[in-house]
Amino acid sequence: MADTNVTDKVSPILDVDKIRQDFPVLSKTIHGKPLIYLDNGATTQKPWAVINRVKEFDSDEYGTVRRGAYKLCEDSTKYYEETRQKVADLLGTPNKNEIVFTSGTTQSINLVAHSFSRRFINEGDEIIISNIEHHANTVPWQIVCQERGAKLKVIPVSDSGELIMEEYEKLLSDKTRIVAVNHVSNALGTVNPVREITEKAHAIGAKVLIDGAQSTPHLKLNVKELDCDFYTFSGHKMYGPSGIGGLYGRMELLEEMPPYVTGGDMIMQVTLEKTTYAKPPAKFEAGTPPISQVVGLGAAIDYITNIGLDKIFDYELELLEYGTEVLKQVPGLRIIGNAKDKASIISFYHDSVHPHDIVTLMDQEGIELRGGHHCAQPTMIRFGVPATARASMSFYNKKEELDALAEAMKKAVKMFEG
Amino acid sequence: MADTNVTDKVSPILDVDKIRQDFPVLSKTIHGKPLIYLDNGATTQKPWAVINRVKEFDSDEYGTVRRGAYKLCEDSTKYYEETRQKVADLLGTPNKNEIVFTSGTTQSINLVAHSFSRRFINEGDEIIISNIEHHANTVPWQIVCQERGAKLKVIPVSDSGELIMEEYEKLLSDKTRIVAVNHVSNALGTVNPVREITEKAHAIGAKVLIDGAQSTPHLKLNVKELDCDFYTFSGHKMYGPSGIGGLYGRMELLEEMPPYVTGGDMIMQVTLEKTTYAKPPAKFEAGTPPISQVVGLGAAIDYITNIGLDKIFDYELELLEYGTEVLKQVPGLRIIGNAKDKASIISFYHDSVHPHDIVTLMDQEGIELRGGHHCAQPTMIRFGVPATARASMSFYNKKEELDALAEAMKKAVKMFEG
Amino acid sequence: MAYSDELYQQVIIEHNKKPRNFFDMEDSTHNCHGYNPLCGDDYEIYLKIGDDGIIQAVSFNGSGCAISKASASLMTTFLIGKSVEESRTVFEQFHKMVLGEFDPDKSENVLGKLKLFKGVQNFPSRIKCASLCWHTMVGAVDKNETVSTE
Amino acid sequence: MAYSDELYQQVIIEHNKKPRNFFDMEDSTHNCHGYNPLCGDDYEIYLKIGDDGIIQAVSFNGSGCAISKASASLMTTFLIGKSVEESRTVFEQFHKMVLGEFDPDKSENVLGKLKLFKGVQNFPSRIKCASLCWHTMVGAVDKNETVSTE
Numbered sequence A, B: 001m002a003d004t005n006v007t008d009k010v011s012p013i014l015d016v017d018k019i020r021q022d023f024p025v026l027s028k029t030i031h032g033k034p035l036i037y038l039d040n041g042a043t044t045q046k047p048w049a050v051i052n053r054v055k056e057f058d059s060d061e062y063g064t065v066r067r068g069a070y071k072l073c074e075d076s077t078k079y080y081e082e083t084r085q086k087v088a089d090l091l092g093t094p095n096k097n098e099i100v101f102t103s104g105t106t107q108s109i110n111l112v113a114h115s116f117s118r119r120f121i122n123e124g125d126e127i128i129i130s131n132i133e134h135h136a137n138t139v140p141w142q143i144v145c146q147e148r149g150a151k152l153k154v155i156p157v158s159d160s161g162e163l164i165m166e167e168y169e170k171l172l173s174d175k176t177r178i179v180a181v182n183h184v185s186n187a188l189g190t191v192n193p194v195r196e197i198t199e200k201a202h203a204i205g206a207k208v209l210i211d212g213a214q215s216t217p218h219l220k221l222n223v224k225e226l227d228c229d230f231y232t233f234s235g236h237k238m239y240g241p242s243g244i245g246g247l248y249g250r251m252e253l254l255e256e257m258p259p260y261v262t263g264g265d266m267i268m269q270v271t272l273e274k275t276t277y278a279k280p281p282a283k284f285e286a287g288t289p290p291i292s293q294v295v296g297l298g299a300a301i302d303y304i305t306n307i308g309l310d311k312i313f314d315y316e317l318e319l320l321e322y323g324t325e326v327l328k329q330v331p332g333l334r335i336i337g338n339a340k341d342k343a344s345i346i347s348f349y350h351d352s353v354h355p356h357d358i359v360t361l362m363d364q365e366g367i368e369l370r371g372g373h374h375c376a377q378p379t380m381i382r383f384g385v386p387a388t389a390r391a392s393m394s395f396y397n398k399k400e401e402l403d404a405l406a407e408a409m410k411k412a413v414k415m416f417e418g
Numbered sequence C, D: 001m002a003y004s005d006e007l008y009q010q011v012i013i014e015h016n017k018k019p020r021n022f023f024d025m026e027d028s029t030h031n032c033h034g035y036n037p038l039c040g041d042d043y044e045i046y047l048k049i050g051d052d053g054i055i056q057a058v059s060f061n062g063s064g065c066a067i068s069k070a071s072a073s074l075m076t077t078f079l080i081g082k083s084v085e086e087s088r089t090v091f092e093q094f095h096k097m098v099l100g101e102f103d104p105d106k107s108e109n110v111l112g113k114l115k116l117f118k119g120v121q122n123f124p125s126r127i128k129c130a131s132l133c134w135h136t137m138v139g140a141v142d143k144n145e146t147v148s149t150e
């Protein structure tokens, strides 16, 4: 990489320099160094299109949704429902009422775990997750198992970080009610074979939830082609505002599932004795929703759709390959997660420099990186590391930034090994 | 009112014209008429201070919170925790860890209803609410009662809309586990005697939740003086962003209660077999929180604190009195809810003009008003009306706006009665 | 109030004040309960349909806003003597008109005086008010017990 | 890397590479498990305290970042021969120093070479790394089983 000349680093796929101007924070400096933001797996930065849309909405159009018959409220409701349509288009369902807004993936998975299980999971039933899930797709199922006397089964992973599909098939049985796996692992970057997972689960009558927190901003996807039953996402990981996320759910299931959070706007009729519920998605959207954040999410979807998800995917793959190559040249650095099918996430470990120290040292260079268990402790245990450092790339990152990371890592190793 | 001259309409308490310039939307026109925004009970408009703080944060300082050791993340965490301190100060608790962030009052009440009851409510126990609660403080308790075999008791209200305290005392028994009432009724404006309610409940060992959705932006309050066990609020009703709210909870209770939403950041340690949880408030804040919205809420609290909650309360009371007077002069108009102690909410009904028609007709005049059951159907049933129209005032409203409402109502009545 | 005149026309206001066929029908052959949870509009629609499929009588009772009440009142006067088939056609055209998808001033239609409700299309939150009674009427014909518009 | 030199001083790097008293003590009188859930720092601290209240031996084992490991290593060398009372005073001053509430260069103190960790105050997310072993040591003295810093 040191000998790659700069022209090689300019991708023909995207005009990254131009794109970077859409993101105000990218011109910031950290400890006097230009910001190199590589924690996109945790949360992504926001383009002007999103920031300004929220500002405009809050300063000129803001009103509550669904409940009022006056202008501000009608307009807000219109924008709110337009975003629902945009999400439906992005995820690939023709029925926008299959999209439920929540405050994020965590809330979405909790909604499904609790509501689905109250209706469909009983004593002795089984739930399958994998060994490379985020805590958000682990803990809710543990709790459901405790509450309902069900059993949690875990798909093991290979040393390269891929789900072992033969083992998965062995876990499936007529007791399996739901399989919940992520599309892309936030800890390793593995892209899971979700189409195949779904097919196998459906063959024995189980339902499937795909945690799409790491995939919606990076892959082109279609829930109807994947044929999954639930798909979850977070707005803040796809260039939208914090505080908003959602859920695709197959209508037949949403209709049969009991409500989760209850209160205003999700009811048909309330008396002190008895309450009847509204139809989906309203049934699952109790209370005043994150209105401005939904509007901002709409702007984020427009923004990434304009760039094109195909291009984003291709370019980020280029970054992944480049970053893998340059990091491999840091003496002693081990990449954790080497699946054949990977998204632009590189988790790594070094025996001499603890991930936490890596984060502090990189921060001094303006490089913002995540170190820790990435809310995936069972994955860390599986790979025998207490934690990893993680660089997660977005289409606004550049190869030069990965060069800088590799150089700074070499310096850190030298400093620690003396 | 027609003969009151303008100088009488200028309050000595607040410089409202100046304040209005802080709120960009207030210079908007609706159907060609200047906007008169009177649906503050549903949601409040945002001052520049909030809009710009969110913009600035999202464009220059945004990072995830709690998990990273790098600069953007440390700074975001600092702002996040600073707002927690501001909320603690506003609500009057010296321990900021008694403040849990949620997506709003609905989520806060659901959290308490489900988490508290799993720990403390068993078959045969009783829960007390009132007949003038929002659905958010009704439906969750109905569900808890169903799930746990408990019984829901309801404090009746007088014709003026006041809780009948003698009846409340009769409902209390050694089976009562929790009393959940609002501080201010969104449907009627009644300010409930929450100090007395708490005292009586505590005397028999029951806990108390106060739904503060309508009170936090309008009254000066202190949860330690009220001595309640839980207090809930919504940021979007107190001039902050949508998508953020919270909960005060007494630490001993938060410590004993099981988690509600589960996932990342609320754990101590996760293995595939067993999970242990973090201490409050983290225990109740699973997943990436509404980061920018928390930061915006901090700006909102600064804004209202700068104006002064005493002044806000006094001025809004002036508006209430004035509005009540001018609306009473509309032939046939009946005010629903005439408690002695009221906040700046006027619910009204007219036999000739249905509330829904009122909303449409007022909207034509630029007056944004709410019509419907206000998510309080049991209250509507109690008062024998299908719905009401409701004007809910903020400190940025002016007496002239209430004159305009009264005049437009007279016109509407004339039109409908012919 | 020029813009709202489009919605609250004299005939509508008059039907709201003095609704026609506004009673519970004892000897109806079909009836259905219609409810709009958003605004609380709440009506029962009654039909007496002969063996020949002709609607001999229509009535309604309940409460709601001026638009929903006037719409129900006008519907009752309009449907008497029509066949069930015709009533479905009227419903479809009416529904499309209030949604703004059908302009009775530009296409052939059977709406007659129901064209009064054309202005509703400019008031999105009131469309359900105008169409509630029609949904409920179809529900009655189809032997549903309740119809709710959300 | 000038700013971070404040944190990663040569002595700290050296103690991280070659931690002192880094073993499980079989004949300890007091021990405690310390865990930082945020970064996964995970140590066991062992003490042998005589009847006279004097700390005769200290050791630790486990894993974690350089700051936590060097801090534990330096702590073990520092505490040997001190009384339990003294160790509490050292803990308090150390804790205040890393929080930035106490400046050992300006006030009298017993911190000696532990002053090395003064720079930690400028790295808010690393304060717990430096103080974990100290909390755990006090936990051991107080006969707690586990200490966790959140």
Ligand SMILES: Cc1ncc(COP(=O)(O)O)c(C=O)c1O
Pocket (backbone or CB within 6 Å): A264, A286, A287, A288, A289, B041, B042, B104, B105, B106, B107, B134, B136, B137, B182, B184, B185, B186, B211, B213, B214, B234, B245, B375
């Ligand atoms: C008294 C009361 N409680 C609860 C709520 C629910 O608040 P939110 O919709 O912000 O969750 C509201 C507002 O709608 C309210 O007025």
Ligand SMILES: Cc1ncc(COP(=O)(O)O)c(C=O)c1O
Pocket (backbone or CB within 6 Å): A041, A042, A104, A105, A106, A107, A134, A136, A137, A182, A184, A185, A186, A211, A213, A214, A234, A245, A375, B264, B286, B287, B288, B289
């Ligand atoms: C795979 C995966 N699932 C779930 C989550 C939780 O998402 P959120 O924190 O937005 O609720 C994350 C992100 O932290 C993730 O990466």
